[in-house]
Amino acid sequence: MVRDPFADEDQPDLQDVLDALDDPKCRAIVRNLDEPMTAEEISEVCDVPLSTTYRKLDLLTEASLLREGMEIRPDGQHASQYEVDFDEVVVGLDDDRAFEVGISRAARTADERLRDLWSEVRKET
Numbered sequence: 123m124v125r126d127p128f129a130d131e132d133q134p135d136l137q138d139v140l141d142a143l144d145d146p147k148c149r150a151i152v153r154n155l156d157e158p159m160t161a162e163e164i165s166e167v168c169d170v171p172l173s174t175t176y177r178k179l180d181l182l183t184e185a186s187l188l189r190e191g192m193e194i195r196p197d198g199q200h201a202s203q204y205e206v207d208f209d210e211v212v213v214g215l216d217d218d219r220a221f222e223v224g225i226s227r228a229a230r231t232a233d234e235r236l237r238d239l240w241s242e243v244r245k246e247t
Contacts, residue, residue: 134186136223139211142185148178151188158191158203179204186225187211 142148150168159167165175182188182204189207192200210226 133223133225134184136213136221138181138185139187139223139225140213142181142187143211145178145181147174148182148187151175151178151182152206155188155204155206158193158205160193160201160203164204 147168147170150170151164154167155164161172161175161179164170164179165172168175170178179188179190183190187206187208188204191203191205193203194200208225208227212224212226214222214224216222
């Protein structure tokens with residue numbers, strides 16, 4: 123599932139973040155994802171079956187810890203690519219003493235914003 127690159131940066135559900143970070147395979151994906159990769163590349167690097175990799179990528183994307191983009195290929199066989207989309211995750215207490223999660227992200231460059239926009243356009247065509 124691709125997040126809307128133009129939507130407000132709402133914080134994800136606390137439980138989604140905790141579930142993703144508690145999963146050893148999800149943590150392995152984040153550790154090994156030092157540049158954008160396809161699911162197949164991630165599966166190979168992390169030594170995780172492809173079907174499991176897709177489930178873990180969904181968990182991480184839902185938790186707003188990964189960003190899914192599109193690799194545009196000249197042959198028309200475009201592929202989703204994933205990259206880490208956070209610098210820091212903080213769990214704290216709000217004024218009502220309820221747990222909340224905060225995710226800090228690096229500012230996106232104009233090139234990254236354009237790539238995200240193009241990825242969304244390609245998915246619609």
